[in-house]
Amino acid sequence: MAKELTPRSENYSQWYQDLVIKADLAENSAVRGCMVIKPYGYAIWEKMQAELDRMFKETGHVNAYFPLFIPKSFFSKEAAHVEGFAKECAVVTHYRLKNDEESKEIVVDPDAKLEEELIVRPTSETIIWNTYRNWIQSHRDLPLLINQWANVVRWEMRTRLFLRTAEFLWQEGHTAHATKQEAIDETIKIINVYAEFAENFMAMPVIKGLKSENERFAGAIDTYTIEALMQDGKALQSGTSHFLGQNFAKAFDVKFTNKEGREEYVWATSWGVSTRLMGALVMAHSDDNGLVLPPKLAPIQVVIVPIYKKMEQLGVISEKVDTIVAELKAKGISVKFDDSDNKKPGWKFAEYEMKGVPVRLAMGPRDLENGTVEVARRDTLSKEIVPLEGISEYIERLLEEIQQGIFNKALDFRTKNITKVDTWNEFKETLNKKGGFIWAHWDGTSETEEKIKAETKATIRCLPLDNEQEEGACVYSGKPSKQRVLFGLAY
RNA sequence: CGGGGUAUAGCACAGUCCGGUUAGUGUACCUGCUUUGGGAGCAGGGGGUCGCAGGUUCAAAUCCUGCUACCCCGACCA
Missing domain, CATH: 3.30.930.10 (Bira Bifunctional Protein; Domain 2)
Structure with missing residues (x-):
C-alpha cells in the first residue's frame, strides 16, 4: 500500500x-x-x-x-x-541586505531603513x-x-x-x-x-x-x-x-x-x-478513498486505463481508445489515456480515485471481444459494462449526472444537519452530539452572541437572507426575537 | 503566543532511554525474468552532511544548549 x-x-x-x-x-x-x-x-x-x-x-x-x-x-x-x-x-522595514564583515553572513543593512514602513x-x-x-x-x-x-x-x-x-x-x-x-x-x-x-x-x-x-x-x-x-x-x-x-x-x-x-x-x-x-x-x-471532484472543476474528467497482457494487445486497445478520446475531446471533455507501462491497472485505479477523477474507463481483452468498456464512477464507486456504441454521449450524460449527484448528496447532508432548536439545553446537546447548523432564536445583541460563544464556541454563522420572520424567544436570554438565525462551530 | 509531540534514504518508520562494528526495515527507484480485470512476485543493485548550529567525549543519530520547521490541543482569526 x-x-x-x-x-x-x-x-x-x-x-x-x-x-x-x-x-x-x-x-x-x-x-x-x-x-x-x-x-x-x-x-x-x-x-x-x-x-x-x-x-x-x-x-x-x-x-x-x-x-x-x-x-x-x-x-x-x-x-x-x-x-x-x-x-x-x-x-517591511528595510530595503537592503549586506554582508556582515565579522560574521560573513547576510544581514539587514541598518542604513537601509525605510522612511515609512510598508505593510x-x-x-x-x-x-x-x-x-x-x-x-x-x-x-x-x-x-x-x-x-x-x-x-x-x-x-x-x-x-x-x-x-x-x-x-x-x-x-x-x-x-x-x-x-x-x-x-x-x-x-x-x-x-x-x-x-x-x-x-x-x-x-x-x-x-x-x-x-x-x-x-x-x-x-x-x-x-x-x-x-x-x-x-x-x-x-x-x-x-x-x-x-x-x-x-x-x-x-x-x-x-x-x-x-x-x-x-x-x-x-x-x-x-x-x-x-x-x-x-x-x-x-x-471527498471520502476515505480520496478526493471526489465535481466534473465541472476536475482537471481530468475521464481517465482511461488499458488492461493487457502483451504489447500487441495494448496496440489494439490503443486504437479503440484513440477513437473514444477523439470523440470526448470533440465534446469538450478533458480525458487522459494512461497507457504508461510502469504501473499496474490496480495501482492506477487507486491513484485516480485518490485524485478524484470523476469517471474511469477500463478496457481489456474481454471488452475487445464484446465491444464494451468498463465505466466506473468516482462519486458512487459503482462500475458497469457499457457498449462502445454511443459511449461519448453516455459519458457526457454521466458527467452531468455526477455533477448533480454530488450536489444532491451534499444538500441532503446539509438538510439533515440543520436542527431547529428552542431551548438552551437542546442547543448545547445538539452542538455536542450532532453538530451542523442550529436554527434558533436570538435576541439580536452582541452580548448574547458573545456569551453563547464563550460557553459553547458556537458563533452565529449568518442571518439567512430568505429567512421567514417569526416571533419567538431567544434560546439563550429568553428575550423577544423576530427571527431564527444559524449557529454553528466554524473553521 | 501557551501546553504536548515529531524531525534518520523520495515517502513511512525502527534505532536514541543505557554513547562504541560499515545506521537498519518497508515502500519507491534502477537491472533482469515472470506478471497485468483493484495498489504484482522473485533475484540483484544504487541512494544517508541522522532538521540546523554549537558544546561534552578517545568516540555522538544517541548526552547538553540554542535555533528552525511541521503536527495535535488551546487562545486569535477568513
Missing part, C-alpha cells in the same frame, strides 16, 4: 491533511504558514478562477492590479479596519481607495467596477493547508457607486454570483446570509456571506461581500459631483473568495 488515508471517522482533520497531500494538491513549505500549491491543486484553482472571472466580467467588472505594499499611514485611516487587521500584518497587504481597500480618489470626480465616473486577482498575507497563529494560510490567493472586488442603494444592490449581486458558483460548479450548497456585528468585516456596514457545511458538521465561510457605506470614501476623501452639482462621498463595496474554496471543495465531497 503506497498511499492510505486516515479514515474520516477516526480523525477528520488528519484525513483532510492526508488527502490534500496525497491527492497532490499542496504541501507545506519551508516558510512558516505558507504552502506550495502543486500543479494538480493549482489546475483546480485555475478552473475556479476561469469561471469566476467569466462571471465577474459578465456582470460588468474589469480586472486591474494594485501593489502588494501599502504605506503604513494609509492603513491607519479607517479606524475599524486597522483594529481588525493590525494584529496580523507583515511589515504587506492583508486586503487592499486602503491602497485602492487612495487611488480611486484620483479617478473619481463626477457621477459620470461611476460606477467603478474593478476586481483584482492577487495574493495577500495575514500572519496567522495557526495554519492549515488551504483553509488558513499566512499567504493566500484570492480575488478582491472593489466598487464605487453614486448611491447607497446601488452599492447595496452590488453587494447582493455578488453574493448571488458566489452562491451560484458554489452550487453549480463546486456542487456545494451554501446558505446566503448576513453576518452579525461581531463577525462583520473590519470597516463594513454589512457583510453578506455564503456558508457551507462540511462533512464533520462544522461551518465554513466560503465567500463574503461587504457593503462599506461611505466609510472608506470618508477616510480617503473620495467625493464626486452629482447631477445636481453637489459634492457627495461615494458608496463602496468589496468582496472576495480565496483558495480557501479549495479546502471547502475537498471537505464537501
Whole structure:
C-alpha cells in the first residue's frame, strides 16, 4: 500500500491533511504558514478562477492590479479596519541586505531603513481607495467596477493547508457607486454570483446570509456571506461581500459631483473568495478513498486505463481508445489515456480515485471481444459494462449526472444537519452530539452572541437572507426575537 | 503566543532511554525474468552532511544548549 488515508471517522482533520497531500494538491513549505500549491491543486484553482472571472466580467467588472505594499499611514485611516487587521500584518522595514564583515553572513543593512514602513497587504481597500480618489470626480465616473486577482498575507497563529494560510490567493472586488442603494444592490449581486458558483460548479450548497456585528468585516456596514457545511458538521465561510457605506470614501476623501452639482462621498463595496474554496471543495465531497471532484472543476474528467497482457494487445486497445478520446475531446471533455507501462491497472485505479477523477474507463481483452468498456464512477464507486456504441454521449450524460449527484448528496447532508432548536439545553446537546447548523432564536445583541460563544464556541454563522420572520424567544436570554438565525462551530 | 509531540534514504518508520562494528526495515527507484480485470512476485543493485548550529567525549543519530520547521490541543482569526 503506497498511499492510505486516515479514515474520516477516526480523525477528520488528519484525513483532510492526508488527502490534500496525497491527492497532490499542496504541501507545506519551508516558510512558516505558507504552502506550495502543486500543479494538480493549482489546475483546480485555475478552473475556479476561469469561471469566476467569466462571471465577474459578465456582470460588468474589469480586472486591474494594485501593489502588494501599502504605506503604513494609509492603513491607519479607517479606524475599524486597522483594529481588525493590525494584529496580523507583515511589515517591511528595510530595503537592503549586506554582508556582515565579522560574521560573513547576510544581514539587514541598518542604513537601509525605510522612511515609512510598508505593510504587506492583508486586503487592499486602503491602497485602492487612495487611488480611486484620483479617478473619481463626477457621477459620470461611476460606477467603478474593478476586481483584482492577487495574493495577500495575514500572519496567522495557526495554519492549515488551504483553509488558513499566512499567504493566500484570492480575488478582491472593489466598487464605487453614486448611491447607497446601488452599492447595496452590488453587494447582493455578488453574493448571488458566489452562491451560484458554489452550487453549480463546486456542487456545494451554501446558505446566503448576513453576518452579525461581531463577525462583520473590519470597516463594513454589512457583510453578506455564503456558508457551507462540511462533512464533520462544522461551518465554513466560503465567500463574503461587504457593503462599506461611505466609510472608506470618508477616510480617503473620495467625493464626486452629482447631477445636481453637489459634492457627495461615494458608496463602496468589496468582496472576495480565496483558495480557501479549495479546502471547502475537498471537505464537501471527498471520502476515505480520496478526493471526489465535481466534473465541472476536475482537471481530468475521464481517465482511461488499458488492461493487457502483451504489447500487441495494448496496440489494439490503443486504437479503440484513440477513437473514444477523439470523440470526448470533440465534446469538450478533458480525458487522459494512461497507457504508461510502469504501473499496474490496480495501482492506477487507486491513484485516480485518490485524485478524484470523476469517471474511469477500463478496457481489456474481454471488452475487445464484446465491444464494451468498463465505466466506473468516482462519486458512487459503482462500475458497469457499457457498449462502445454511443459511449461519448453516455459519458457526457454521466458527467452531468455526477455533477448533480454530488450536489444532491451534499444538500441532503446539509438538510439533515440543520436542527431547529428552542431551548438552551437542546442547543448545547445538539452542538455536542450532532453538530451542523442550529436554527434558533436570538435576541439580536452582541452580548448574547458573545456569551453563547464563550460557553459553547458556537458563533452565529449568518442571518439567512430568505429567512421567514417569526416571533419567538431567544434560546439563550429568553428575550423577544423576530427571527431564527444559524449557529454553528466554524473553521 | 501557551501546553504536548515529531524531525534518520523520495515517502513511512525502527534505532536514541543505557554513547562504541560499515545506521537498519518497508515502500519507491534502477537491472533482469515472470506478471497485468483493484495498489504484482522473485533475484540483484544504487541512494544517508541522522532538521540546523554549537558544546561534552578517545568516540555522538544517541548526552547538553540554542535555533528552525511541521503536527495535535488551546487562545486569535477568513
